[in-house]
Amino acid sequence: MTQYIDKIKEIANRVLTEGKVEMVIGFRKGSVPMMNQPHLATSAESVDELVWDSNCGLNLANYLTDKKGTIGIIAKGCDSRNIVTHVIENKIKRDQLYIIGVPCTGMIDHHKINAMFDGEVLNVEESGDSITISGNGFSETLSKQELLAENCAVCSHRNPVEYDELAGDLVEEQKDVDQYASVTKVEALSADEKFNYFEDLLSPCIRCYACRNACPLCYCPTCFVDESRPQWVGKSQDPTDVKTFHLLRAYHCAGRCTDCGACERVCPMGIKIREFTKKLNKDCQDLYGWEAGLSLDERPPLDTFKTDDPDEFIK
Amino acid sequence: MKNLLEHTGLEPGRLHFSWISSAESTKFVDVVTKITDEVKALDPANKKYVKTEPKVD
Known part of the structure; x- marks a missing residue:
């Protein structure tokens, strides 16, 4: 490129x-x-x-x-x-x-590349479809396709x-790419397995909010996590608070997320944050046939009302 | 909302939505009775999403 x-x-x-x-x-x-x-x-x-x-x-x-x-x-x-x-x-x-x-x-995944080598990666050169990664005592040329970030793949x-x-x-x-392969995999698990999966997924989170800061959707002048009157979510490292943050952030992106992967890219702990937004993207696709950001003339599903909107969840 | 919560491990049956007008008292009673019955049937030991004492390693 x-x-x-x-x-x-x-x-x-x-x-x-x-x-x-x-x-x-x-x-x-x-x-x-x-x-x-x-x-x-x-x-x-x-x-x-x-x-x-x-x-x-x-x-x-x-x-x-x-x-x-x-x-x-x-x-x-x-x-x-x-x-x-x-x-x-x-x-x-x-x-x-x-x-x-x-x-x-597509963009390459720096988490993946850093994890591939023991030593520090000091130089990454790109020429056409091949990427040469080198550092102290190692140098390797790989095809870009293998190194793509998950969202780019x-x-x-x-x-x-x-x-x-x-x-x-x-x-x-x-x-012929299965956009939602990761979501389908989790959907097949039982409620307990799902809970543990996400508990493990989020356990390294340090609540630095880099994902929020890098996200083009997160532009509120005061984010709900920073509000103190009222305080919507606890500020501790308790797993419940961490999960509340990630769930609510994901909901705020529902029907708006373009799966650009900025959140995952900037995460210092390499957490797969897209697992949340991806599920919502899949729901938007299944329920409303909607993908965000494709047209200037269409309103997103969550700010319009149609009489045939799905409502099976309301009793 | 329900979908993502259940996707991340909330047991199906813990979260309910209903639309009840202030004039529909009988519907309110029916719905609440049904919900409490359903929730009582679930495992009470399952305290996911409930903040507990911090773990000490």
């Missing part, structure tokens, strides 16, 4: 000099491998810092909330779906934005859905 960068820089420079936008939101190289950081480019020099590779897994729509002025933004498939969600939730106006669409072939919207200009040719969408 590194081939897009020249085109991205060219577009960013052009829209900035033409005065179409005041800044361009993209990525620059991070201080450690596989950790590209968000970058707000406002001048030709800062445009030069922009990069694009397989480590751009954060969701840039997160930086658009309630912004004033005109903004250029680099958007892969999931970013563009979150931009659509932002627009329909009135968090930004479509005409403030100049969306530079980037067809995506089952992604069916790699191309941006909304854009003003593309930085490359559209890529072929993945077909």
